[in-house]
Amino acid sequence: MDDQNMTTVSEALDQVTGVRSFGYERQEQYIIRGYAANAQYNGVPQQEGSDKASSNTDDLAFFDRIEVLRGPSGLLTGSGEPGGTINYVRKRPTDVLAIAGLASLGSWDRYRGEIDVGGPVTASGNLRARIVGVYQDEDKYYDVGFNKDRGIYGVVEYDLTPRTTIGVSGIYSQRKFINSFGLPLYDDNSVPARGSFTGSDATSRQRSRELFVDLSHDFGGDWSFKAAYSLRCLDYGGYSVFPGDAIDRETGLVPSLSAGRVEQETKWHSFDAHVTGPLHLFGRTHDLTFGVNRSRYDFIGGTKFVNPGAWDVLNDHDLSAIIDENITYRYETVTAQTGFYGSARIRLADPLTIVLGGRLTNFKIKDRDVVPEVTPWIDSSAKSSGRFTPYAGVVLDVTDQLTLYASYTDTFVPQTAQDVNNRTLAPRVGWQMETGVKGSFFNDALNASVALFRIHDSNRAIVDEVNVGCGGTIDGTCSRAAGKVRSQGVEVDIGGSPLPGWDITLGYTYNQQKYLSDTDPTNVGQRFLPAQSPEQMFKLWTQFDLGKAGVQGWASGLNLGAGVQAQSNMYTDLIRQNAYAIVNAKAGYRVSENWDLSLVVNNLFDRTYLRIPGYAIFYNIYGEPRNFRLTLRGKI
Secondary structure (H helix, E strand, C coil), rough: CCCCCCCCCHHHHCCCCCEEEEEECCEEEEEECCCEEEECCCCCCCCHHHHHCCCCCHHHHEEEEEEEEECCCHHHCCCCCEEEEEEEEECCCCCCCCCEEEEEEECCCEEEEEEEEEEECCCCCEEEEEEEEEEEEEHHHHHHHCCEEEEEEEEEEEEEEECCEEEEEEEEEEECCCCCCCCCECCCCCCCCCCCCCCCCCCEEEEEEEEEEEEEEEECCEEEEEEEEEEEEEEEEEEEEEECCCECCCCEEEECCCEEEEEEEEEEEEEEEEEEEEECCEEEEEEEEEEEEEEEEEEEEEEEECCCEEEECCCCCCCCCCCCCCCCEEEEEEEEEEEEEEEEEEEEEEEEEEEEEEEEEEEEEEEEEEHHHHHEEECCCEEEEEEEEEEEEEECCCCCEEEEEEEEEEEEEEECCCCCHHHHHHEEEEEEEEEEEEEEEEECCEEEEEEEEEEEECCCCCEEEEECCCCCCCEEEEEEEEEEEEEEEEEEEEEEEEEECCEEEEEEEEEEEEEECCCCCCCCEEEECCCCCCEEEEEEEEEEECCCCCHHHHHHEEEEEEEEEEEEEEEEECCCEEEEEEEEEEEEEECCEEEEEEEEEEECCCCCEEEECCCCCEECEEEECCCCEEEEECCC
């Protein structure tokens, strides 16, 4: 993340093998094996109530790392997506005093500053703290757009005893921006120019707050206990604008316009407690884990849209006279889940391990109107009681460097998405099988893996391209249930440092998704969601540090990097984006032991492409033109 001067979660995850961001800027969900990923924060599963399962609006400066598990994680998350899970790991206090910061500037008047201070508070070091602050302003490559971020993160750890530690952390951030939902098409199915914008020039606002508490205890004998609780709150107030149809090429007008105000209040409560340790039996050591977690998602949303008639959406962005901010309807949805889980790694022989696990889950949803008056709660049919999710796997160490594995798991996902009639879609059900090989080479300096997978999934919620205007959603979209879908493919992942000073990460993904059955018989046998996931992705980033390679003199401070992100075609019924490749490059110089200067150029050859092809009235989102970021980093 530091090597490429990344600042957003989407920038980081777009570099990970098999992961692709999809959606509007800073509202992205992350797709793994064709499915929106599950989310965890410091290992605690977060219950989601929308298709933005893995969406994260926090600044990248608050994270120590982001971990990605490809494959189902229902053992921990219960009603989890089958594609994979993203674990957002926050920064923790350091054992010694450390001060770091950066200042950067870039294309489109982009300015950013960070400060990160951490270390022991007491002489004994049993009390530690860390604080991170972020400031960023930027305009956009398209008309009107801008983004302003402010955020602060703090964490404190205290050793209650030599074996017991408690941690408390919190985040407060706010963001001001102009909403962009992509571009409508012209009536000849062509896309407006890359710098175009449709929408309101009114400022939208978002505020995020988070509290996280965790307790860990070492019982001895390698047995340990950990419990954690998090509360995340996200408040949003913004403006949404959608044309009623494509733009008339001759007049530049759309026949109608939906323009309005959207307000949302979202709270996530998440709790997890588990104990883990070894069991010595039959002359071998086996690993056991038992735990319980509970999560709750509380969402209150409302919208007020008006239609002023025909409009010049590409040139007239002042909608203040027509947008009615008096929201007269709001509804509340509460999604709650409780689960008990356990797993065992049983070593049958020195090279052979069996992994068995299961989870018992209770899941329910209820909703009500809260404006203009509070109505009684209504329980949704999208619920489950005592649902058992099994997991089984086998691991075989062929040599000291190579390991074979295979696994099977059931999946089920009660949904909150609603159709045009405001009815919750039926739960999804399915399964996944996976097998592969993992290897470690050059004295563990280079790791590689190959995985084959197949997923069956039924009743999955997808965007209803025909119906727009469902209440409470930022983008106004409704959903419909797909039939049975199969995803299958292969992933290749290579990463490490095969030579001193040379770092490399390489990933290739082939994922074929198609309908096996559907309520629309014309879909059977067709590619599923071709506008969301390409069938093939290739990602490469390599960097060479001359000093670490043994070069002496002034050149020892140089480090050079380059990368490629390539993918196959994506399309909708109206528009197609052919295969493309984007090249990024970096030149850095270590000024001294504590100071580093780097220049990153993204989309080096200024390729014009649609990151997300869309429909007549929304999506059709361009990738960014060539741009640069110059960053100075310092530390003490």
